[in-house]
Amino acid sequence: MNSASALSFGRTSRIAAKFVGTPSVGPLLVLLAFGVIFSLTNPRFLATQNLSIILQQTVIIGTLAIGQTLIILTAGIDLAVGAICVLGTILAGKLANSGYDPVAAMVLAVLACSAAGVAAGSLISGLRLPPFIVTLGILGIITAALRLISAGGAFSVTDEFLGWTGNTVRLNGFIVTYGVIIMLLLYGMVWFLLNQTQWGRHVYAVGNNPEAARLVGIPVGRLLLSVYVLAAFIYGIAAWLALGRIPNADPNALQTANLDSITAVVIGGTSLFGGRGGLIGTLIGALIVGVLRNGLTLAGIDPLWQDLITGILVIVAVALDQLTRGRR
Amino acid sequence: MAPVEPRVQAATTPGGVILEARNLVKHYGHVTALDGVDFELRSGEILAVVGDNGAGKSSLIKALTGAIVPDSGDILLDGQPIHFKGPLDARKLGIETVYQDLAVAAALDIASNLFLGRERRRPGFLGDVLRMLDKKGMRAEAERSMAELKFHLPSIGSAVESLSGGQRQGVAVARAALFAKKLAIMDEPTAALGVRETGQVLDLIRAIRQRGLPVVLISHNMPNVFEIADRIHIMRLGRRAAVVSPKTHTMADVVAIMTGAAKFEEAASPQAG
Numbered sequence: 001m002n003s004a005s006a007l008s009f010g011r012t013s014r015i016a017a018k019f020v021g022t023p024s025v026g027p028l029l030v031l032l033a034f035g036v037i038f039s040l041t042n043p044r045f046l047a048t049q050n051l052s053i054i055l056q057q058t059v060i061i062g063t064l065a066i067g068q069t070l071i072i073l074t075a076g077i078d079l080a081v082g083a084i085c086v087l088g089t090i091l092a093g094k095l096a097n098s099g100y101d102p103v104a105a106m107v108l109a110v111l112a113c114s115a116a117g118v119a120a121g122s123l124i125s126g127l128r129l130p131p132f133i134v135t136l137g138i139l140g141i142i143t144a145a146l147r148l149i150s151a152g153g154a155f156s157v158t159d160e161f162l163g164w165t166g167n168t169v170r171l172n173g174f175i176v177t178y179g180v181i182i183m184l185l186l187y188g189m190v191w192f193l194l195n196q197t198q199w200g201r202h203v204y205a206v207g208n209n210p211e212a213a214r215l216v217g218i219p220v221g222r223l224l225l226s227v228y229v230l231a232a233f234i235y236g237i238a239a240w241l242a243l244g245r246i247p248n249a250d251p252n253a254l255q256t257a258n259l260d261s262i263t264a265v266v267i268g269g270t271s272l273f274g275g276r277g278g279l280i281g282t283l284i285g286a287l288i289v290g291v292l293r294n295g296l297t298l299a300g301i302d303p304l305w306q307d308l309i310t311g312i313l314v315i316v317a318v319a320l321d322q323l324t325r326g327r328r
Numbered sequence: 329m330a331p332v333e334p335r336v337q338a339a340t341t342p343g344g345v346i347l348e349a350r351n352l353v354k355h356y357g358h359v360t361a362l363d364g365v366d367f368e369l370r371s372g373e374i375l376a377v378v379g380d381n382g383a384g385k386s387s388l389i390k391a392l393t394g395a396i397v398p399d400s401g402d403i404l405l406d407g408q409p410i411h412f413k414g415p416l417d418a419r420k421l422g423i424e425t426v427y428q429d430l431a432v433a434a435a436l437d438i439a440s441n442l443f444l445g446r447e448r449r450r451p452g453f454l455g456d457v458l459r460m461l462d463k464k465g466m467r468a469e470a471e472r473s474m475a476e477l478k479f480h481l482p483s484i485g486s487a488v489e490s491l492s493g494g495q496r497q498g499v500a501v502a503r504a505a506l507f508a509k510k511l512a513i514m515d516e517p518t519a520a521l522g523v524r525e526t527g528q529v530l531d532l533i534r535a536i537r538q539r540g541l542p543v544v545l546i547s548h549n550m551p552n553v554f555e556i557a558d559r560i561h562i563m564r565l566g567r568r569a570a571v572v573s574p575k576t577h578t579m580a581d582v583v584a585i586m587t588g589a590a591k592f593e594e595a596a597s598p599q600a601g
Contacts, residue, residue: 037576087506197459198447203437205444215431215502217416275435 021053025282026320027268030313045295055156058290059179059245060085062283064257065264066080066190067231069282072209073194074227075274080120082257083142084232085249088113088148088239093157093249102161103271110236117232124228125221129155139258146251154250179241184261186234191279193293202225208275240308263310264289266317273321288313304310343371345407345510346542347392347423352401354387361387362398363566369511374533374543376553379563380586386515388563389546393425393513405510422509426500430517434489434496438481439470440490442503449590450503473506477535494525498532505536512536513544518552530556550579562586 038045064081071078088109095105116138123134129181157163165179192304202223205213214220243249268285272275292313335451349367353360362384367377379385388395392403394412403410405421412418415425432441446460448469449455455462470484479498488496497517504512516535523530523538525550533543533556547553553560554574562569562585570585 013549192458195463198449198461199459201440201444201447201461204436205433205440208435209431211429212431213444215415215427217419218445275433 002211006244007220012201024269024278024284027281027284030267031291034288034291034295038291038298042295042298045298048174050298053288054290056245057179057294058286059177059183059291060238060242060254061257061260061264062286063183063186064235064242064261065268065282065286066186066279067234068193068261069265069268069277069279070190070203070227070231071131072207072270073203073274073277074274076124076212076224076227077272078120078139078228078231079132079135080116080256081235081261082254082302083139083146084116084235085112085238085257086146086254087116087142087240088236089157089242089249089253090150090251092239093155094149094242096157096159096162099324102159104325106162106240107160109239111235113236113239114229114233117229118225120232123226123230125224128276131226134252143251150249150251152251154248154252157247157249162218162240162243163247165241167244167246177244179244181224182237182241186237187283190230192235194279199223199226202277206275211218244248260289263314266321267313269317269321271321272318276321298325343373345369345545346371346405347394348404348407349388350393350402350404352388352403354391354396354398354479360566362391362401365563365566367392368571369542369544369562370559371542372537372540374545375538376557376560377544377546377563378548378550378553378560378582379584382587383563384566385546385563387566389425389513389515389544390543392418395424407453419507422511424435424508424512426497426504426512426514426517428519431500432488432496435487436490437466437485437487438499439484440464441499442470444475444503444507446507470506474502476539477502477505477532479532479535492525492544493521494528497521497525497529501529501532501536504530505539505541507540511542511544513546515546516548517545518547518549526552543573549566550582551584554579564588 017082035045044050064085068078068081091112092102092105093108095108096102120131120134120138124131165182166177168175168177169181176327196201202213202218205216206219206220210212210220213223242254244290246253264286265273265277265282267288268277268280268281268283289310292309293303296306296309298302342531347367349365349371350366351366353364354362365384365388367388377385377388382601387396389399390493394415394417397412403412405423410417412422419426433444436444439455443466448466450460450462452466454460467484474484479502481495481498488499491499497520500516501514504514517533522531527589530552533545536543545553545557557574559571559573560577560582561571562582565588566588569588572582572585579589
């Protein structure tokens with residue numbers, strides 16, 4: 001990273017220095033290590049079909065984790081991730097099933113999700129309430145409301161458009177769903193926003209030192225609001241992807257989405273204290289969780305162990321972040 | 329009390345008045361923070377503002393940076409009356425402020441901190457439509473201004489948290505220098521720093537003066553003030569008790585005026601005020 005020292009060394013070490021200085025290298029090594037272990041223990045693991053399944057299994061959490069990353073970067077946390085996404089699936093499903101145009105139904109559902117983001121963001125930026133409490137409250141409100149709307153039960157959503165994201169395409173013999181492509185496109189777009197625009201710079205600055213951000217004239221409240229709205233919009237898109245994976249709208253679905261999305265973000269190297277980390281790490285973190293679950297399932301290991309190992313990984317990731325923070 | 333060697337010249341850089349305040353008054357309920365204070369910053373000078381706690385230093389500076397609006401009185405920039413509604417107004421007019429508590433985003437790199445809140449975009453489609461940052465341009469500009477200030481730092485791309493406290497505050501000072509068109513106000517910039525690091529920041533402030541930018545320095549540290557200031561504005565009881573030159577007055581004189589032990593008339597030479 002240091003240009004002076006980089007000049008005195010060769011090109012290879014400059015690349016090496018850049019590599020080590022990139023925060024997502026640690027998670028990437030973990031991902032590769034799991035990949036090697038699972039492919040040695042089970043030859044089926046590396047089959048293209050299995051890799052494609054891992055990607056498909058990662059779609060919902062992977063997409064939700066984009067929004068969660070944005071919010072954690074501002075030193076917040078979102079506990080309403082799953083609830084907002086389920087709000088999207090239920091609304092889109094209900095509207096489409098009762099005869100509305102499916103495209104309009106999906107658009108309305110995404111808007112409703114974004115409105116939940118407006119509510120969360122306004123309370124957090126306007127009244128300066130802690131994100132933890134606000135999103136916990138929204139989680140409760142949405143969950144209760146959804147159970148009332150859907151009378152407690154799940155219902156099937158068979159509309160072709162709402163299920164479209166589950167269709168597959170073949171890319172060089174690799175089969176992916178449109179949902180996977182949409183997720184990767186979202187990663188690309190939000191990565192661009194975070195790394196190449198003023199808005200992204202300000203997200204990091206606000207998460208890192210909100211007082212300094214305010215003093216240099218960054219409209220901190222407006223920025224926080226925009227982050228919560230964009231995140232909720234992405235949860236709305238995730239609802240569409242979820243309907244593509246399972247043609248079913250269930251008010252009790254995605255109950256572990258909060259923890260899973262936070263896990264992906266934290267394992268990916270983004271600091272819970274805000275201002276550090278990024279989306280590439282989150283994508284890798286989501287893949288780590290996907291690979292772990294898939295590999296352990298292939299090995300015939302009880303799913304309880306998957307939760308246990310994921311739990312250990314989260315704690316290790318947070319501990320590493322805490323320790324490196326201590327050095328700064 | 330009288331100076332050992334009175335000089336004829338009051339300040340090293342007699343210039344036009346850049347920023348002036350006349351008869352500023354500010355009440356907080358029954359408390360009078362500013363009781364008709366006058367203020368005058370001349371071009372090319374470092375003006376120190378000293379005073380005991382509660383003498384009105386902070387209120388004066390806040391009025392000059394737009395952080396508070398005085399109840400009455402006038403503020404003039406380059407002879408033109410101005411009315412700040414908030415700190416952003418002051419910044420738009422070319423007045424930059426450096427705060428005591430290192431106002432940097434430590435996880436971001438030096439160039440990002442220098443341009444924080446004032447990022448530049450690429451020209452053309454990339455900048456106008458895609459809103460893409462001109463990272464290279466900002467980096468180059470940051471390196472250029474750091475070199476101009478003779479402020480030596482590791483790579484402009486390294487995170488501010490990898491710097492020492494003095495270097496971090498240096499980044500905040502350099503940011504003010506980079507964007508201040510008229511003047512920079514430094515509010516206790518070295519209060520949190522050690523001796524050596526304080527030296528680094530004082531060097532930087534001198535370099536800023538050398539570039540022609542006048543500086544208002546608020547400080548508790550008398551040796552620092554005497555080391556660097558061209559003139560010293562002394563606050564007492566919400567008013568300007570005196571403006572003296574460090575060349576004609578001693579620290580004891582200044583402290584005496586600050587505490588009210590001496591009246592300005594007794595201590596000053598007429599040229600100094």
